[in-house]
Amino acid sequence: MTALRLEKLAHSYKSHPSRPEDYALKEINQVWQTGGAYALLGPSGCGKTTLLNILSGLVIPSQGRVYFDDRDVTELPTEKRNIAQVFQFPVIYDTMTVRENLAFPLKNRGMDPAGIKTRVDEIAALLDLSRDLDRRAKGLTADAKQKISLGRGLVRPDVTAVLFDEPLTVIDPQLKWELRSKLKEIHRKLAVTMIYVTHDQTEALTFADKVIVMSEGEVVQIGTPEELFEKPLHRFVGHFIGSPGMNFLPCTLAGTKARIGGFEIDLGVSFAADPKAKLELGIRPDFIKLAPPGVGLPVRIDRIDDLGRNRIAHVRLEGQRLAVTVPAILETGSDDLTVVFDHRRIGIFANDRRIEPDDRGGA
Amino acid sequence: MTGEARELKPYNNRAWFMVLPVFLIVAFSAVLPLMTVVNYSVQDTFGNNTFFWNGIGWFKELLDPNSELGGRFIDALGRNFLFSFLILAIEIPLGIAVALSMPRQGVAVSISLVLLALPLLIPWNVVGTIWQVFGRSDIGLLGWTLTGLGIDYNYVSGVLAAWITIILMDVWHWTSLVVLLCYAGLRAIPDAFYQAARIDGASRWAIFRAIQLPKISRVLVIAVLLRFMDSFMIYTEPFVVTGGGPGNATTFISIDLVKIALGQFDLGKAAALSIVYNLIILTVCWVFYTVMTHVENAERRVQL
Amino acid sequence: MKSSRIVLLVYIVFLMLPIYWLVNMSLKTNSEITGPLTLWPTQITFQNYVKIFTDSSWYMGYVNAVLYVLINTVISVVLALPAAYAFSRYRFVGDKHLFFWLLSNRMAPAAVFALPFFNLYQAVGLFDTVWAVALAHCLFNVPLAVWILEGFISGVPREIDETASIDGYSFPRFFGRIFIPLIANGIGVAAFFCFMFSWVELLLARTLTATNAKPISAIMTRTVSAAGMDWGLLAAAGVLTIIPGAVVIWFVRNYIAKGFALGRV
Numbered sequence: 054m055t056a057l058r059l060e061k062l063a064h065s066y067k068s069h070p071s072r073p074e075d076y077a078l079k080e081i082n083q084v085w086q087t088g089g090a091y092a093l094l095g096p097s098g099c100g101k102t103t104l105l106n107i108l109s110g111l112v113i114p115s116q117g118r119v120y121f122d123d124r125d126v127t128e129l130p131t132e133k134r135n136i137a138q139v140f141q142f143p144v145i146y147d148t149m150t151v152r153e154n155l156a157f158p159l160k161n162r163g164m165d166p167a168g169i170k171t172r173v174d175e176i177a178a179l180l181d182l183s184r185d186l187d188r189r190a191k192g193l194t195a196d197a198k199q200k201i202s203l204g205r206g207l208v209r210p211d212v213t214a215v216l217f218d219e220p221l222t223v224i225d226p227q228l229k230w231e232l233r234s235k236l237k238e239i240h241r242k243l244a245v246t247m248i249y250v251t252h253d254q255t256e257a258l259t260f261a262d263k264v265i266v267m268s269e270g271e272v273v274q275i276g277t278p279e280e281l282f283e284k285p286l287h288r289f290v291g292h293f294i295g296s297p298g299m300n301f302l303p304c305t306l307a308g309t310k311a312r313i314g315g316f317e318i319d320l321g322v323s324f325a326a327d328p329k330a331k332l333e334l335g336i337r338p339d340f341i342k343l344a345p346p347g348v349g350l351p352v353r354i355d356r357i358d359d360l361g362r363n364r365i366a367h368v369r370l371e372g373q374r375l376a377v378t379v380p381a382i383l384e385t386g387s388d389d390l391t392v393v394f395d396h397r398r399i400g401i402f403a404n405d406r407r408i409e410p411d412d413r414g415g416a
Numbered sequence: 417m418t419g420e421a422r423e424l425k426p427y428n429n430r431a432w433f434m435v436l437p438v439f440l441i442v443a444f445s446a447v448l449p450l451m452t453v454v455n456y457s458v459q460d461t462f463g464n465n466t467f468f469w470n471g472i473g474w475f476k477e478l479l480d481p482n483s484e485l486g487g488r489f490i491d492a493l494g495r496n497f498l499f500s501f502l503i504l505a506i507e508i509p510l511g512i513a514v515a516l517s518m519p520r521q522g523v524a525v526s527i528s529l530v531l532l533a534l535p536l537l538i539p540w541n542v543v544g545t546i547w548q549v550f551g552r553s554d555i556g557l558l559g560w561t562l563t564g565l566g567i568d569y570n571y572v573s574g575v576l577a578a579w580i581t582i583i584l585m586d587v588w589h590w591t592s593l594v595v596l597l598c599y600a601g602l603r604a605i606p607d608a609f610y611q612a613a614r615i616d617g618a619s620r621w622a623i624f625r626a627i628q629l630p631k632i633s634r635v636l637v638i639a640v641l642l643r644f645m646d647s648f649m650i651y652t653e654p655f656v657v658t659g660g661g662p663g664n665a666t667t668f669i670s671i672d673l674v675k676i677a678l679g680q681f682d683l684g685k686a687a688a689l690s691i692v693y694n695l696i697i698l699t700v701c702w703v704f705y706t707v708m709t710h711v712e713n714a715e716r717r718v719q720l
Numbered sequence: 721m722k723s724s725r726i727v728l729l730v731y732i733v734f735l736m737l738p739i740y741w742l743v744n745m746s747l748k749t750n751s752e753i754t755g756p757l758t759l760w761p762t763q764i765t766f767q768n769y770v771k772i773f774t775d776s777s778w779y780m781g782y783v784n785a786v787l788y789v790l791i792n793t794v795i796s797v798v799l800a801l802p803a804a805y806a807f808s809r810y811r812f813v814g815d816k817h818l819f820f821w822l823l824s825n826r827m828a829p830a831a832v833f834a835l836p837f838f839n840l841y842q843a844v845g846l847f848d849t850v851w852a853v854a855l856a857h858c859l860f861n862v863p864l865a866v867w868i869l870e871g872f873i874s875g876v877p878r879e880i881d882e883t884a885s886i887d888g889y890s891f892p893r894f895f896g897r898i899f900i901p902l903i904a905n906g907i908g909v910a911a912f913f914c915f916m917f918s919w920v921e922l923l924l925a926r927t928l929t930a931t932n933a934k935p936i937s938a939i940m941t942r943t944v945s946a947a948g949m950d951w952g953l954l955a956a957a958g959v960l961t962i963i964p965g966a967v968v969i970w971f972v973r974n975y976i977a978k979g980f981a982l983g984r985v
Contacts, residue, residue: 109611109615111611130614131611131614131615132614132615132617136615137615138611138612138615140608140611140612141608142606142608144606144608144609144611144612146626146627146630147630147631148626148630149626157616157618157622157626158615158616158617161616161617161618161619161622162617202612205612205616206615425809425810425811426809426810426811427810427811427812428810428811428812429812429813430812431806431809431810431811431812431815432806432812432813434802434803434805434806435802435803435806435807435812435818437799437802437803438799438800438803438822438862438866439803439818441795441799441855441858441862442822442825442858442859442862442863444855445825445833445837445855445856445858445859446825446828446833446859448836448840449833449836449837449839449840450836452836452839452840453832453835453836510731513727514727514728514731516724516727517724517725517726517727517728518728519725519728526973526974528728528732529969529973530966530969530970530973531732531735531736532732532735533969533973534735534739534962534965534966534969535735535739536916536920536965537916537919537920537962537964537965537966537968537969538920538961538962538965539919539920539921539922539936539937539961540920540921540922540937541922541937541938541940542937542940542958542961542962545940545954545958546738546739546741546742546958547738549741549742549745549951549954549955550737550738550741550742554754554757555745555753555754555757555951556741557737557738557741557757557759558738560757588734588735588738591731592735645827649827649829649830649831651829651830651831651923652922652923669831670829670830670831671831673829673831673832674831674834674923677831677834677835678834678835678838678927683835686835687835690831690832690835693829693831693832694828694829694832697827697828697829698824698827700827701823701824701827702820702824704827705820705823
């Protein structure tokens with residue numbers, strides 16, 4: 054079932070936008086499924102907050118329509134949309150108890166007290182808030198408060214989507230993980246669509262089924278965490294996701310071979326690229342192997358960073374910097390090593406966009 | 417100056433050097449005169465600068481409702497409390513209502529702020545003069561309109577009219593302070609709270625009860641206490657408008673005090689009255705300070 | 721228009737009416753004022769203003785008032801700055817009691833001090849000078865300035881002081897070059913409130929002056945009590961006392977809300 058449809062949606066905060074840069078959100082068309090967990094990922098200023106505000110009804114888009122469950126809600130005010138929102142910092146009603154906080158949206162909608170009580174107890178149990186129900190919400194910790202603001206959304210039986218606006222910003226690091234898995238658990242139990250806005254790739258990739266990566270007002274890729282990792286469609290996605298991000302090396306193409314400086318790499322497939330385009334070869338650090346001299350392309354090691362689980366070697370190939378994931382134990386006889394690229398994992402990017410090979414069957 | 421913050425502050429008595437100038441100038445202005453007052457309060461004089469010891473005689477008289485001075489004092493004190501009560505009952509709700517209706521952005525904010533603050537910066541006796549003129553039935557718009565409507569309004573002879581004029585004047589003069597305090601408190605509420613309330617389907621009244629009132633409670637406490645104290649000390653404005661009359665109907669303590677001190681040069685009585693009056697205010701001030709630091713501490717605890 | 725705006729609008733009209741009436745009167749001749757009531761001047765006259773600006777016994781009232789207000793504001797802020805810093809940053813013997821005692825003077829009724837101040841300033845020979853009024857107003861303005869500034873200074877992280885001393889700044893240089901610019905807003909707010917409370921006070925200003933240093937507001941009281949009232953002149957003098965306040969508010973309008981938000985008035 055379709056939860057949410059965006060049709061030719063675009064927004065500019067200027068009254069007479071003329072150039073593409075005038076748009077805070079460039080035209081997008083999206084269909085999101087009911088019960089899905091989506092993340093809007095991108096650096097600040099990429100337009101994700103604008104998109105969220107359009108969904109919550111705070112901003113009316115300058116063009117395009119928004120449909121919830123096939124109902125046009127483009128101009129509908131916030132309170133008439135069946136959405137809930139969890140904000141960056143906890144929004145709770147200070148003077149009320151946890152129970153009164155959770156009951157507030159139902160009371161405002163005129164639900165009968167018995168129904169309110171059942172519903173509140175149910176949601177409180179789901180969020181592990183049952184013990185604190187009769188405490189003043191003001192004195193609770195930040196993560197409990199965030200659960201309350203989530204609970205105020207979930208308690209409404211009519212809610213179809215919950216929007217999260219960087220909800221873990223003020224949560225202690227050790228509790229972040231806990232709250233995030235709580236969100237996942239709730240998502241599995243309730244068939245509610247969740248839309249999670251963040252600039253933190255870990256949060257987005259661990260939370261969402263589908264991640265929408267945005268950059269400069271544009272949706273650059275939508276995909277599962279695996280797709281984003283293995284097959285970034287845009288240079289930005291390659292860079293932004295993974296730490297460190299994808300390596301990009303300027304290259305030229307000749308048949309099934311890519312030429313980097315004086316070296317050739319066999320790609321196994323050929324690409325038809327615009328000869329005037331800026332061509333780059335992209336590969337993640339995980340798909341490069343260090344090898345003894347003579348095996349691959351010669352590199353010089355600049356330094357090796359220890360990240361605990363693995364280590365990252367920073368090397369130079371023809372003067373170009375490259376990051377390579379290396380095993381925790383690496384015997385390096387000398388600084389002169391070589392690298393071997395896993396050619397199945399190589400992506401070719403023309404003018405920042407990934408291009409597909411000519412013949413999918415391969416050579 | 418709150419408990420939590422103090423714990424973190426280094427202990428350094430050389431800080432006294434930085435406080436010394438303030439201490440000296442305030443002591444010069446406060447301690448020396450107060451010593452004079454205390455000195456006067458225990459003496460009597462027949463003029464010619466000859467004083468003799470009167471012990472606590474003045475205080476006894478002051479606190480005895482059957483004496484002339486005591487009766488005057490008790491009556492004035494009662495009027496002071498009634499006046500402060502009425503002022504708070506009108507200005508606080510009105511101030512909140514106006515603050516709620518303030519625009520949130522744009523040039524309208526600046527214009528509203530300046531117009532609202534205007535009465536606060538008018539010298540107090542000019543405030544009195546403005547209302548003295550405004551209320552006159554021959555040349556004042558208010559008095560003329562009321563008389564024209566057939567209402568018997570004369571603040572010089574009518575007790576009720578005098579009280580209404582003074583209260584209206586104080587509302588005119590000081591409600592803006594409450595408005596500005598509340599407005600500042602309201603401005604500090606993040607937009608997310610209003611968005612959340614809209615999503616929760618809250619009515620205008622529910623938003624006020626659940627968000628706005630709790631968030632401005634701190635400034636509201638300040639507003640109540642400031643207005644209480646300033647209205648309790650009121651002197652200039654009623655003095656200009658009614659001179660304390662008709663009869664003694666609007667004679668507040670400070671008006672009486674100045675009458676006794678500078679009018680009759682009855683130094684002993686005036687001094688005793690000053691001390692008692694000051695003690696009352698000091699007590700309220702102490703309560704104010706305690707409440708303030710308590711609220712600030714509680715807030716800081718929550719933030720931690 | 722939203723219904724809530726009406727509350728504001730009605731209130732502002734209520735505030736402006738008496739002021740309008742004063743302006744209206746100041747532009748009328750006395751015969752028009754005492755004649756049948758008119759809602760606006762039928763014959764605008766600036767004679768009342770001309771008199772105030774040409775008669776030194778009138779315009780000196782303004783000069784005196786502005787002088788003692790400025791002196792008082794400068795004294796209050798300059799003295800309060802180091803004290804507020806000390807209260808904000810250090811603990812010392814009697815700090816709590818001192819702070820409360822200072823604050824209690826902000827609350828002291830001027831009426832109590834009128835007579836002792838009269839004696840005091842006559843004894844030290846400052847009676848009937850602007851200095852007497854400026855110093856007398858320090859009684860409530862210095863504590864007020866300390867209180868406001870302490871709030872602003874506490875908002876500046878202490879790490880900044882430490883960083884500056886590590887960077888080799890001497891304390892006076894740090895205070896003047898780094899710290900004062902940081903709390904410029906607070907100084908503005910404190911100065912505004914000192915200006916305000918000194919400008920509006922009358923009782924002490926009247927008691928401590930006789931002829932030479934009398935402020936305009938006191939000169940007006942004399943006119944009020946005189947028989948055969950010159951209403952137009954009185955109104956014009958009143959209007960002129962409103963203007964400095966209005967000008968000051970316009971300049972600090974963006975800081976007012978912030979100053980009030982601290983709740984330290």
